[in-house]
Amino acid sequence: MSTHGTPARAPDGHGPAPAGPARILVREMADADCEAVAAVRVDGWRYAYAGLMPRSYLDAMDVAEDAGRRRAHLAAAGGAGVVHLVAEHDGEVAGWGCYGPYREQGATTADGEVYALYVRPERIGTGVGRALMDALLAQAEADGRPALLLWVLKENARARRFYEKAGFLPDGAEEPFEVAGVPVPEVRYGRRLSAAEAAADRRG
Numbered sequence: 001m002s003t004h005g006t007p008a009r010a011p012d013g014h015g016p017a018p019a020g021p022a023r024i025l026v027r028e029m030a031d032a033d034c035e036a037v038a039a040v041r042v043d044g045w046r047y048a049y050a051g052l053m054p055r056s057y058l059d060a061m062d063v064a065e066d067a068g069r070r071r072a073h074l075a076a077a078g079g080a081g082v083v084h085l086v087a088e089h090d091g092e093v094a095g096w097g098c099y100g101p102y103r104e105q106g107a108t109t110a111d112g113e114v115y116a117l118y119v120r121p122e123r124i125g126t127g128v129g130r131a132l133m134d135a136l137l138a139q140a141e142a143d144g145r146p147a148l149l150l151w152v153l154k155e156n157a158r159a160r161r162f163y164e165k166a167g168f169l170p171d172g173a174e175e176p177f178e179v180a181g182v183p184v185p186e187v188r189y190g191r192r193l194s195a196a197e198a199a200a201d202r203r204g
Contacts, residue, residue, distance in 0.1 A: 098116040
């Protein structure tokens with residue numbers, strides 16, 4: 001996964017988006033969340049990519065610096081059609097997800113892309129990740145996206161299982177990716193959304 005408040009709205013525009021278990025609230029990210037989201041992202045990288053990326057690179061990640069980048073990304077999100085969501089678990093920001101138009105060769109397409117989805121390591125398995133994914137899927141469907149795509153490290157078996165359980169499948173596309181001189185190739189996953197299925201039904 002790459003990185004490139006008011007509640008998030010449900011597809012019908014009424015009420016908050018579905019957020020899984022009762023103690024989990026998914027809502028739009030606010031500027032005040034940037035430090036918490038940066039901590040989620042840094043801890044998420046260190047946990048998810050241990051053994052896949054150089055330890056020195058992961059240890060050098062800085063929450064304060066990342067918070068500044070999150071703030072800049074959040075400020076630019078509106079004009080780019082990018083949606084940032086956070087998941088609160090028992091009142092604490094425990095996860096972050098980011099979605100927008102699919103990026104390809106310097107342009108965007110009609111499909112959507114999950115740019116990032118991270119959960120605090122100690123909250124993995126509590127439903128936070130699934131609540132975020134459900135909200136991102138609902139947002140993409142509400143936006144009329146025919147499909148939702150994402151890139152994941154080829155060797156990240158845990159993340160790949162998570163996406164497969166959420167209905168995503170690898171489509172055969174791969175991209176080289178390198179961190180601190182270490183190759184960590186990515187594979188692309190995709191899931192057709194209801195808008196695409198409805199269009200296919202109309203075409204017969």
